[in-house]
Amino acid sequence: MTVKRDPWSAFLRELTKRKVVQVGLAYGGISWLLIQVADTMVDAFDAPTWILKLLFVLIFLGFPVTLVLTWIFDLRPSGISVTSDEEDLSAEADSFRQPRDAAVLCVDIVGYMTLKKRHEGEAENLVHFCNATVKPIMKANAGVLIRSLGDSIVCAFSDELSALNCALAIQRKFKDSDTLSLRASLAFGNCVRDNEHLAGEAINESFRVEPIAAPGGIVVTDRFWHRLAERPELQATADQLHAVASATSHEACYVIPPDEIDNLSGIESILPSGPTEKAHFQLPVWGKAILGLSMLVFLGSGYYLYKDKFAELVAFETIPSLAIIPFANLTGDTGLEYLSDGLTDELINLIGRIRGLRVTSRTTAFSFKGKPVDADDIGSRLGVDYFLEGSVKKNRDRIRVAVQLFDTDSGRALWGHAYDLSLEEFFNTRKDIALKTLSQLDIPVDEVARTLVYDVPTQNESAMASYLQGQEILHKPKSFERLTLAEQYFKASLDMDPNFAEAAAGLCQTLLIRYQVSYSETDFRSAENRCQQVESRASNAVDVQLSLAEFYLETGEQKKTKSYLERVFEQDQYNARAHMLEADLLAKQQKFAQAKEHYRAAASLDPGNWEAYYRLGRFNLLRANYHEAVAAFRKATLLEPDSATPYANLGASYLFLYDFDNAAEAFEKANAIEPTRGALSNGGVIHYYLGNFEKAVALYRKALELTPDDYRIWGNLADAFYQMPGFRQEAASAYLKALSLCETAHAIHQDDFTILATMAWFKARIGRFDEARNDIQAALAGADKDPDIYFVAGLIAAEQGLRDEAISYLQASLDKGYASELILANPEIAADIKSSLSAPGI
DSSP states (O other): OOOOOOHHHHHHHHHHHTTHHHHHHHHHHHHHHHHHHHHHHHHHHTOOTHHHHHHHHHHHHHHHHHHHHHHHEEEETTEEEEOOOHHHHHHGGGGGSSOEEEEEEEEEETTHHHHHHHOHHHHHHHHHHHHHHHHHHHHHTTOEEOOOBTTEEEEEESSHHHHHHHHHHHHHHTTTOSSOOEEEEEEEEEEEEETTEEESHHHHHHHHHGGGSOTTOEEEEHHHHHHHHTSGGGHHHHHTSEEEOOSSSSSOEEEEOGGGTTTOOSSGGGOOOOOOOOOOOOOOHHHHHHHHHHHHHHHHHHHHHTHHHHHHHHHHHHSOEEEEOOOEEOSSOGGGHHHHHHHHHHHHHHHTTSTTOEEOOHHHHGGGTTSOOOHHHHHHHHOOSEEEEEEEEEETTEEEEEEEEEETTTOOEEEEEEEEEEHHHHTTHHHHHHHHHHHHTTOOOOHHHHHHHHOOSOSOHHHHHHHHHHHHHHTSOOOHHHHHHHHHHHHHHHHHOTTOHHHHHHHHHHHHHHHHHHOOHHHHHHHHHHHHHHHHTTOOOHHHHHHHHHHHHHHTOHHHHHHHHHHHHHHOTTOHHHHHHHHHHHHHTTOHHHHHHHHHHHHHHOTTOHHHHHHHHHHHHHTTOHHHHHHHHHHHHHHOTTOHHHHHHHHHHHHHTTOHHHHHHHHHHHHHHOOOHHHHHHHHHHHHHHTOHHHHHHHHHHHHHHOTTOHHHHHHHHHHHHHSTTOHHHHHHHHHHHHHHHHHHHHHOTTOHHHHHHHHHHHHHTTOHHHHHHHHHHHHHHOTTOHHHHHHHHHHHHHTTOHHHHHHHHHHHHHTTOOHHHHHHOTTSOHHHHTTOOSTTO
């Protein structure tokens, strides 16, 4: 006799399970309360009655939408995730009620525990995302899914080939992910259902060997490998695995490195066809009809209310896009490269102002400089419809400019022209090239657009030439020599045309960058003077607005920074540099999630811009997201391999991961390109932590030869002297010098609480404890999420002999993400304090 299931009962149980009924009742109660409050407020403020009607309509339309979303998603404290089918999955393991052999796959999230300590909500979201992605892959490969164990997912297979193929599919899925990295382990052995979970030797062995796998890689046990090797058709596959020793298992292991995942072959073609997936609860037809109708009503209402915004979005997606490839310098003189690059820059700036056309940024376009131009390559890599290329050739006192416009789909040239010009005529050529390009692309050129085209920043050709030479230098990796040369070019340009606002902005930016490198008050005052002169010109040019925004961001005047950035976004909402500065501003305001979105937007808008990834890396480094910082800095080194700056910061990220070998390698590359303050100083930090204090002192002194006004290096030098017997007098002298420079920096950056905390440490070391405690308390109040400041607070408390207070602050720094390895290696912290802390590795 068979029992017929009641579909209505099943549907009601599913509604209860997904909390649809509870949410519906809560929605009704809250809606009634909102309408009552709104009715009272409308009467009190004599507001128009349509506000109340609009609220009622929105609540009415939102009700079915809320029920649909509740059916599909689970609302958790950390966010929203797809409703789990864990209860259904547990039933699939019934076949293991009796012990039997099986292949077991264990998947584990890399860095989960560290992330959980810093932000439990983000960690939980990562687990939900992993489950939603990995479990369908496991089921598609005929696996028996077991309940997730924290950040791990375990699955059993009757066939080792299916298990291996599933592991490969999962790692390929996450190969290019910048948010999630997994380790996978494979074992074969006895398994049995124990209450709600599987247990047995294969399960235990997979957990023991899992840490051996590299992030993104796979490790297999010796028994699993032998089962592969026993099959002739898989001998080649088994030979591709690399043997390694296991510190956690009695048997050998074999690994598949991440970079060989795609190369492993010979598996998919011989896999057995797996069983079809078990059907889950199906919504009745009438239920689907109601949900579909509700969604149609919702979407129709949304379109009606926001049709203007929708039309604007569609227009953006359908407008043509153009890349202006760097013009080739055929003059035979690299000293004249500013002509070809300058013309390219001016065309990008000029045509980029015109609405109805998207123009790829300078940095991304210049990634093609000096490379063969291929229409398919440009179209696929830059995602543009058209590209403009050209060349500049000099013949005595005449300049020949050749230009062509191409369609990336067909590779066909749409337009081309050659100009034979004098030097004076050369700088005006951009007007004709711009107008003819716009004409070929059917972009309307109204009076506003024509005014933009003819609105040249200066009529002085020599001033323009010097300006372009200065800009050419600013686009290269920064050094004191290059910055000095750029300053000379911008000053020469202003001497020839004192009203040239863009040249004044270039000089302001150059001096500001030099201060950021030197930390010299003299350099800051020079930058301040020039930037204030730029402000007095009241120019609306984007470059001018950006330079002023960057200056006021440096001085901590956030309202002015925001004001200038808003002006830039009004003209160009896709400006990558503006998004970087907006992100810097939000980071100062401790709005870290919003800041990260703007950093990522900058990298997305300008994917060839190494500085976008460099700033994203710096943000993650300061937030103690060291693995993400490494990824961003590595990307920056690939885009700008000739700059020491990203290598130096890559080394600093490895340093905070306590990976001294990779840190030393990165600093060596930085110093091989160009010895910098950062690379030399961080190299000193490595030796300081290793206890090589004399070597640390030598590197700090070399760094101070480059930047004698950097308070941080003076402080590092003092710390190293302090640890050397007989050098306390030298340490005190260095602390006083560091404190003096730090006080000057704090007067400039009064909202930078890291500087305030550093100043407190210097005061504590010279015995001014009352001042030190006041400063560190103010720093903690201003930046209560910064692990570095809690670490300094712990050092100051330890210096005063306040052991319990030191432990409390140092533990807080660990809880907020400070690297436990650095605390263990720090010679300032006594062993009994270290032993009282709780963190991985301690």
